[in-house]
Amino acid sequence: MSLLLPTPEGLYCQEGGFHIDPVRPVARALITHAHADHARAGHGAVLATRQTLDIMAIRYGAGFAGRQQAAAGPVEIGGVRVSFHPAGHVLGSAQIRLERGGTRVVVSGDYTRAPNPACAPFELVPCDIFVTEATFGLPVFRHPDPGAETRRLLASLAQFPERTHLVGAYALGKAQRMIMLLRAEGYDRPIHLHGALERLCAYHAAQGIALGPLAPATLEGGGRGALPGEIVLAPPSAFAAKWAQRFAAPLLCFASGWMQVRARARQRLSDLPLVISDHCDWPALTRTITETGAGEVWVTHGAEDALVHWCRTQGLEARPLRLVGYEDEAEEVGAGEAGGAEDPAANTGAAGAGRDEVPAANTGAEVAGTDEEVAANSGAADRGPDEDVAGRAGAGDDGPDGGIAEDDGPATAPGAPA
Numbered sequence: 001m002s003l004l005l006p007t008p009e010g011l012y013c014q015e016g017g018f019h020i021d022p023v024r025p026v027a028r029a030l031i032t033h034a035h036a037d038h039a040r041a042g043h044g045a046v047l048a049t050r051q052t053l054d055i056m057a058i059r060y061g062a063g064f065a066g067r068q069q070a071a072a073g074p075v076e077i078g079g080v081r082v083s084f085h086p087a088g089h090v091l092g093s094a095q096i097r098l099e100r101g102g103t104r105v106v107v108s109g110d111y112t113r114a115p116n117p118a119c120a121p122f123e124l125v126p127c128d129i130f131v132t133e134a135t136f137g138l139p140v141f142r143h144p145d146p147g148a149e150t151r152r153l154l155a156s157l158a159q160f161p162e163r164t165h166l167v168g169a170y171a172l173g174k175a176q177r178m179i180m181l182l183r184a185e186g187y188d189r190p191i192h193l194h195g196a197l198e199r200l201c202a203y204h205a206a207q208g209i210a211l212g213p214l215a216p217a218t219l220e221g222g223g224r225g226a227l228p229g230e231i232v233l234a235p236p237s238a239f240a241a242k243w244a245q246r247f248a249a250p251l252l253c254f255a256s257g258w259m260q261v262r263a264r265a266r267q268r269l270s271d272l273p274l275v276i277s278d279h280c281d282w283p284a285l286t287r288t289i290t291e292t293g294a295g296e297v298w299v300t301h302g303a304e305d306a307l308v309h310w311c312r313t314q315g316l317e318a319r320p321l322r323l324v325g326y327e328d329e330a331e332e333v334g335a336g337e338a339g340g341a342e343d344p345a346a347n348t349g350a351a352g353a354g355r356d357e358v359p360a361a362n363t364g365a366e367v368a369g370t371d372e373e374v375a376a377n378s379g380a381a382d383r384g385p386d387e388d389v390a391g392r393a394g395a396g397d398d399g400p401d402g403g404i405a406e407d408d409g410p411a412t413a414p415g416a417p418a
């Protein structure tokens with residue numbers, strides 16, 4: 001019997017009686033990290049790292065599960081030895097290692113190999129079966145140096161000192177990473193935060209992540225022309241809302257691995273796309289698979305087919321898991337940040353596009369080359385408008401301030417305790 005089985009709820013370990021990152025409420029859940037598509041409220045019991053539990057409590061309220069247990073060293077669950085190991089993705093993120101009868105399985109959740117001072121670094125865990133994400137699982141994806149991307153932001157700030165630089169970054173992970181990158185480049189001014197980012201930034205600071213001086217971007221009176229020459233971090237959905245118009249000639253930046261795809265940068269209204277990702281690019285994915293020593297690879301959420309194909313060329317057994325309910329980086333808005341992430345309708349366009357873009361034939365079209373935007377983008381453009389509308393429908397266009405600032409509260413996820 002296999003140690004893990006794909007089910008509609010997510011990966012299931014029958015012998016241990018638990019699911020990993022289930023997308024629907026289950027009796028017992030092991031959770032890799034607190035991004036909303038992996039960590040949902042309403043399970044009977046949750047085992048996760050202390051930080052993941054804390055972040056879930058911040059997002060969903062303290063009663064987000066019937067019982068909570070913080071992972072601390074290996075535990076036995078129904079004859080399966082379970083342990084958590086850092087994944088380098090966001091604060092608290094972990095790979096989950098299972099062992100039974102000499103078979104070792106590692107479920108990576110989301111992970112990155114790039115240094116990220118906002119969380120513990122990825123730990124390489126040798127295994128027989130490696131379950132990997134494939135968010136950027138196409139050979140065209142090569143993430144640039146995040147320091148160089150950050151310097152582009154600072155150069156723009158120097159060039160346009162009269163403009164507010166509004167940086168779109170998701171509340172968990174990307175916002176804190178962006179702040180740490182700016183600090184690493186010597187930027188020591190206060191960084192202004194949209195209200196939806198404040199609690200998670202405060203939590204990071206309390207966990208010893210030195211974010212430096214932070215200030216609210218919330219202003220009295222709602223006048224225009226605020227904060228010229230300053231950096232304001234906000235959830236990307238805030239760009240489309242009235243909220244963004246209060247600033248001085250706002251220059252919109254968006255930090256995401258998807259900014260390598262020009263159609264997405266345009267659709268995100270980004271004046272200055274910053275290619276900064278908390279996921280592995282293609283070289284890091286393939287290197288990691290090799291380094292784990294796994295003879296068998298299961299590929300989930302992302303460009304599954306391309307990575308499965310690569311594994312087979314390396315003589316590895318590989319299978320796409322076709323799990324549903326996990327979104328790519330651009331959709332990790334979180335239950336609390338924009339209110340739309342849990343609404344399937346709001347995600348359809350974007351998530352669908354992410355999957356449909358997999359075939360190798362689209363590769364050239366999807367990822368804009370160095371200087372040609374070409375008709376190459378037509379493939380993406382076909383989907384662009386839908387994606388645009390769908391992406392924003394749940395997020396920002398629903399009235400003044402988009403309802404973004406205030407809804408970082410509990411009980412926005414299905415199954416969350418009232």
Ligand SMILES: [Zn+2]
Pocket residue numbers: 033035089110332
């Ligand atoms: Zn994630």
Ligand SMILES: [Zn+2]
Pocket residue numbers: 035037038109110133301326327328
């Ligand atoms: Zn994910």
